[in-house]
Amino acid sequence: MGEYYFNIMKNAALAIDVGATKVAVGLVTREGEVLARHDISSKVSSMDELNSSLVEAISDVCHRDGVVLVGAGIGSAGPIDKDLGTINPVNIPHWVDFSLVDFVREVSGIKSVRIIGDASALAYAEFVLGAGRGATNLMGIVVSTGIGGGVVLNGEFHVGRTGNAGMIGHSVVVQGGNLCACGQRGCVEAYASGTNMAKDFGVDNFEAVAAAARLGDSKAVAAIDKGASVLALGLLNAVALMDLDTIVVGGGVMLADDVYWPILVKHFEKEMKALNFPGNVALKKATLGKDSGLVGAGLVGFIS
Ligand SMILES: [Zn+2]
Structure with a gap:
């Protein structure tokens, strides 16, 4: 029974894609399978509103049976600062110079959170799987x-x-x-x-x-x-x-x-x-x- 349980556990990473009008939050396997997904709108009136919907989305996708979370990755329109973990999305004024990395780390409890540009995310995905x-x-x-x-x-x-x-x-x-x-x-x-x-x-x-x-x-x-x-x-x-x-x-x-x-x-x-x-x-x-x-x-x- 224990062995069977071990076999069905899947490794996945929390993935966040910050787009122009929405933020996609998902669980992605090493093979590129999207196990769960929860999109939120970034067209909201305040940073509090945006952040609380992000917390809800992260909590929704992360709580899945049989999944081991190994890390998190964030892709966002640039310019980004990978050391400060900040993004500067032109279309989301609430998040200008906001440390999304720190926020995601705190909310998800995942220690390893990396941030990259959105086009870098596409480049890397195409390199690995496309x-x-x-x-x-x-x-x-x-x-x-x-x-x-x-x-x-x-x-x-x-x-x-x-x-x-x-x-x-x-x-x-x-x-x-x-x-x-x-x-x-x-x-x-x-x-x-x-x-x-x-x-x-x-x-x-x-x-x-x-x-x-x-x-x-x-x-x-x-x-x-x-x-x-x-x-x-x-x-x-x-x-x-x-x-x-x-x-x-x-x-x-x-x-x-x-x-x-x-x-x-x-x-x-x-x-x-x-x-x-x-x-x-x-x-x-x-x-x-x-x-x-x-x-x-x-x-x-x-x-x-
Ligand atoms: Zn230019």
Whole structure:
């Protein structure tokens, strides 16, 4: 009987994915299975309200029979500070400079709590379980309303000094170029995010650009072409700096991969040819879908 009980115990990590409008709280196994999930809205009127709903969600997912909690991982929009455990989510003013790590540690009783950028969470999940399996030097990027990235170097998850390594969206590729949301000019994100491709075409969101491009609208295709060509420049720089073997692309813009992907591949191949590195760099579509941020946060909870 005791042996049977032992066999059904599962190791899992508490995973928290801080998104633009909601916070997903889950229990994730090493294989990426989501055993439990409880989403809360971050569009609330006070920090107390937000924190008490987080306490409720953590308590809900953590109390599961047959589960051993081994750690916790938090993925959040950057910039983060991995040592202070703070996040600075633009869309959640209640949590600016709030030490979410300390809070989660206290509420859950889990000692090992790590925080990473949301794009790093996707990169790590794709490296362990998705399109990046078998890669050694990988960058995973998220092309969405903004652009983020995360890095694996020599087979190890590389977060950098403060936890923000791989922030390709704010690498500068056009001197004196378009103003970026970060305050800098000429960032990759200022051209290549879904939001900025939409702005270039004169609409609110990337879905509208993709829909027009599907109908053969040449201005829509040109807006995508411009964004993808600037992103390819950013990727060229990343490959040149880190000698990557694999790049995995995910995020909301990839929902329109029928129109976006061939254009990105065209520009990427052109840049790689010019770089003239030995060997090919694989450009791959992310395969883990919309749960990759939550799964990646959970997988990071397993890193001791
Ligand atoms: Zn920027």
